Amino acid sequence: MKIATWNVNSILARLSSVSRWLDSVQPDVLCMQEIKCADDKFPIDTFRQRGYECVIFGQQSYNGVAIAARSVCQNPTRGFDAEDQALHARLLATAVTGIQIINVYVPNGQMIGSDKYRSKLEWMKKLRVFFDTHYNNGDEVLLCGDFNVAPEERDVHDPRLWQGRILFSEQERAALQNIKDWGFTDAFRLHTESGGHYSWWDYRAGAFRRNLGLRIDHIWLTGTLVGRNKNTWIDLEPRTWERPSDHAPVVAEFE
Secondary structure: OEEEEEEOOOOOHHHHHHHHHHHHHHHEEEEEOOOOOOOOOHHHHHHHHOOOEEEEEEOOOOOOOEEEOOOOOOOEEEEEOOOHHHHOOOEEEEEEEEEEEEEEEOOOOOOOOOOOOOOOOOHHHHHHHHHHHHHOOOOOEEEEOOOOOOOHHHOOOOOHHHOOOOOHHHHHHHHHHHHHOOOEOOHHHHHHEEEEEEEEOOOOOOOHHHHHHHEOOEEEEOOOOOHHHHEEEEOOHHHHOOOOOOEEOOOEEEE
């Protein structure tokens, strides 16, 4: 079984790439972030033609998350609560073949000390409470998405350059660790200890070609999923295609 996450940076702009990737990699579940379209604009027929059913939590022009699965998506949840659901499309949860999958697009935060930065930290606190309230970390729970935080120095191409900057500040990393302490294991780090592996690169200054990136897209696991995880890897190939997303897919394979 393969479960993948990918910030597609507009599903309508990136549909040909996503279709090409689905045909090649054949994931059982694909969690997408930044779909940037309302539910009724999501190209659901393209996924159905490939055997996927979709649950969507869209938003016009901004944010938006979706999950495409070859199996039934049970009991979908959109947002933390009704108030959150009305504001920002950033969290979508469902159960697929007994695995509780939570797909998130964590706020960027824009700039250290800004209102958006404080909102990001508050959103991350709510995510921890969401798990405390709704899940048991002994069950098979999978959290994935664009976390907009690089957890460690080895997840950043130049830690000194990024020190104290958005996506790598101490407060963001502490907030992320608080979520992880609920009981999660970083699936990628089960298989790869070395640095230099990234999932996001700025479009500017040849950042991808020079591998000046950050690992901010993650798949985290609990319960027996940890032992079942055969491999987790970042697929760099779509980042080389024409008009790519600035993120690469991350894929976790399970027995």
